[in-house]
Amino acid sequence: SAVISQKPSRDICQRGTSLTIQCQVDSQVTMMFWYRQQPGQSLTLIATANQGSEATYESGFVIDKFPISRPNLTFSTLTVSNMSPEDSSIYLCSVVLALNYEQYFGPGTRLTVT
Amino acid sequence: AQKITQTQPGMFVQEKEAVTLDCTYDTSDPSYGLFWYKQPSSGEMIFLIYQGSYDQQNATEGRYSLNFQKARKSANLVISASQLGDSAMYFCAMREFNTGNQFYFGTGTSLTVIP
Numbered sequence: 001s002a003v004i005s006q007k008p009s010r011d012i013c014q015r016g017t018s019l020t021i022q023c024q025v026d027s028q029v030t031m032m033f034w035y036r037q038q039p040g041q042s043l044t045l046i047a048t049a050n051q052g053s054e055a056t057y058e059s060g061f062v063i064d065k066f067p068i069s070r071p072n073l074t075f076s077t078l079t080v081s082n083m084s085p086e087d088s089s090i091y092l093c094s095v096v097l098a099l100n101y102e103q104y105f106g107p108g109t110r111l112t113v114t
Numbered sequence: 115a116q117k118i119t120q121t122q123p124g125m126f127v128q129e130k131e132a133v134t135l136d137c138t139y140d141t142s143d144p145s146y147g148l149f150w151y152k153q154p155s156s157g158e159m160i161f162l163i164y165q166g167s168y169d170q171q172n173a174t175e176g177r178y179s180l181n182f183q184k185a186r187k188s189a190n191l192v193i194s195a196s197q198l199g200d201s202a203m204y205f206c207a208m209r210e211f212n213t214g215n216q217f218y219f220g221t222g223t224s225l226t227v228i229p
Binding site: 101 | 157159166220221
């Protein structure tokens with residue numbers, strides 16, 4: 001399995017500001033993902049964080065709003081830019097272990113935008 | 115079409131009883147994996163069980179088993195001997211191995227265990 005940590009665990013931010021969420025994994029992983037879970041909803045994939053290249057974004061998500069960095073195989077950041085109340089969600093990073101295809105999630109970051 | 119369908123928004127089960135959470139999926143990829151996750155009120159996503167499309171036997175992990183019916187494209191989660199701590203949201207997910215890395219999640223089932 002993989003142990004994943006996220007910082008911050010929660011935050012309350014003002015409209016128009018930006019927040020950077022960090023994701024740290026205890027082992028080197030190739031595939032790393034960022035998800036959003038709006039209140040009472042399922043998970044929606046934001047992007048795949050690729051090491052050494054730009055992230056691959058899903059439909060409805062753009063780099064200007066959600067810039068992602070992946071400087072190495074154990075770390076990634078997601079920035080939520082120019083926040084609005086609609087960005088209030090849980091943001092989760094996840095990794096897939098190539099050996100067993102299992103996907104593991106970090107504990108999530110609860111973001112509230114006022 | 116929805117890749118993953120969970121038709122039970124909410125379920126109740128008596129403590130110590132077994133419960134089945136339904137999941138159907140849609141894919142044309144012959145190589146895929148099916149996953150179940152538990153999300154308690156704390157928000158973390160906990161991996162429970164995995165079933166590969168080529169696995170001959172149903173997956174089991176402790177009190178969790180996956181009733182895999184390939185022809186019907188269903189992957190129901192069975193929780194035996196329910197405990198109060200099993201109360202949570204449960205999500206079914208699928209990954210298609212030949213068509214990309216994305217995981218598709220269902221809308222979830224909220225399980226409440228009654229003492």
